[in-house]
Amino acid sequence: xxxxxxxxxxxxxxxxxxxxxxxxxxxxxxxxxxxxxxxxxxxxxxxxxxxxxxxxxxxxxxxxxxxxxxxxxxxxxxxxxxxxxxxxxxxxxxxxxxxxxxxxxxxxxxxxxxxxxxxxxxxxxxxxxxxxxxxxxxxxxxxxxxxxxxxxxxxxxxxxxxxxxxxxxxxxxxxxxxxxxxxxxxxxxxxxxxxxxxxxxxxxxxxxxxxxxxxxxxxxxxxxxxxxxxxxxxxxxxxxxxxxxxxxxxxxxxxxxxxxxxxxxxxxxxxxxxxxxxxxxxxxxxxxxxx
Numbered sequence: 001x002x003x004x005x006x007x008x009x010x011x012x013x014x015x016x017x018x019x020x021x022x023x024x025x026x027x028x029x030x031x032x033x034x035x036x037x038x039x040x041x042x043x044x045x046x047x048x049x050x051x052x053x054x055x056x057x058x059x060x061x062x063x064x065x066x067x068x069x070x071x072x073x074x075x076x077x078x079x080x081x082x083x084x085x086x087x088x089x090x091x092x093x094x095x096x097x098x099x100x101x102x103x104x105x106x107x108x109x110x111x112x113x114x115x116x117x118x119x120x121x122x123x124x125x126x127x128x129x130x131x132x133x134x135x136x137x138x139x140x141x142x143x144x145x146x147x148x149x150x151x152x153x154x155x156x157x158x159x160x161x162x163x164x165x166x167x168x169x170x171x172x173x174x175x176x177x178x179x180x181x182x183x184x185x186x187x188x189x190x191x192x193x194x195x196x197x198x199x200x201x202x203x204x205x206x207x208x209x210x211x212x213x214x215x216x217x218x219x220x221x222x223x224x225x226x227x228x229x230x231x232x233x234x235x236x237x238x239x240x241x242x243x244x245x246x247x248x249x250x251x252x253x254x255x256x257x258x259x260x261x262x263x264x265x266x267x268x269x270x271x272x273x274x275x276x277x278x279x280x281x282x283x284x285x286x287x288x289x290x291x
Contacts, residue, residue, distance in 0.1 A: 003041060003044055003045070003065060004037070004041055004044060006037050007038060007040050008065055008069040008072070009027065009037075009069060010023060010027065010038055010041070011041060011049060011050065011058065011062060011066055011069060012069035012073070013026045013027050014034070014050055014056050015057070015062075015063075015066045015137075015138075018057075019054075019055060020035060041065070045065070047061050048061070048062075049061055049062035050062055063135070066137045067137030067152070068137075069137070070093075070137045070138075070140070071137075071267060071269050074091075074092070075271065077090045077091065077273075078090050078271060078273060089116065089117060089119045090119065090272075090273040091120075091121055092119070092140050092141065093122075093123065093138065093139045093140050093141075094120060094121070094122055094123070094139055094141045094143075094277070095122075095124075095133040095134070095139040095141075095142035096122055096123070096124065096130070096142070097124070097127035097143060098218065098219040099219050099236045099239075100127070100161070100262065101122070101124060101219065102219035103236055104238065104284060104285060104287075104288035105284070107287070108284045111280050112280065115276075117273070118276065118277060123138065123139055125142075126192075126195070127144055127145040127262060128145050128194065129194060131144045131146045131150055134153055134267070135150050135151075140266060140267050140271075140274060141266040141267070141274060141277060141278070141281075142264075142265050142266075143158070143264060143281075144262070144264075144265055145261060145263065146263065147261070150265060152267060153266060153268055154265070155263050155264070155265045156263060157262075157263055158281070158286075158289055159261075159262060159286070159288075159290055160259045160260055160289060160290050161238075161262065161289060162257050162259050163197055163235060163237075163257060163258045163260065164234065164235060164240060164256065164257045165201060165234055165235075165251065165252040166226060166232060166234075166240055166243070166251050166252065167229070167233075167249065167250065167252060168226070168228075168229045169247070169250050170229060171229050171231070172232075172250050172252060174186075181232075181253075183202055183205050183207045183210070184210060185210075185212075186212075186232060187211075187230065187231035187232070188210050188212065188213055188233065189214045189215075189222060189225050189230055189231040190215055190216075190233070191215075191216065191217055191222055197258055198233060198234055200258065201256065201258065213231075214231050216230070219239075223235060223239050226249065227243065227248060227249065232252060234258060237290075259290070262285070262289065264282070264285070266278055
């Protein structure tokens, strides 16, 4: 069964922009035309594809067609690039967690910067949640902690980031308790509500409700907050190692660490752009991640 291309395009625009009016603006048509395309597509599919709310979002069935629409758009861009007299650029949307983006994934950006055939659109998302971007069709590839391939995707293990609890020496000394620290009372810094690294460590030590929790939702500022003594935090080794060498931070809890295994998932479609990016991610991760 072939779905109406204009209807699928309208559905993708609604998913991208959240309203029928905004989708119409992006497609340079009237809102009435978008409504007509969606109704026609829903008749073809035999079910509701858009939940009309604020914002409008695709239903579960609609999400499958959004994914189809984005796949078709990628392949269309590649075909146009191949046929064009001048080499074109293909846009690839990738979900990546903030810590990877602040460390090893920067070398991926550096290599893409030297190419003229790729345009990256990055979505910063926690590694435990980025697979959802693949399921929705919003991302073509993702750095994720989920080893199980999303339907329609392939997955490969890249390696792992090792995290260790760290603080400035003054903070560690202030909250020293015996041979360790007072985990209950020592202030802690967390990245966002999805960041469980610090609380997992605390629960392992019998602490379920630390007295002071600071929220700092960017990777660079998270490191800076720990460096300024706002609290302790779990830091990835590539960020932590220079601080330990300089003596600005110390580790806590002896050899305590937490390893986050990272996987690269990408749509299973015949895309030269995705294949190129996959090769770059594979080579860069092999240089930086533990295995």
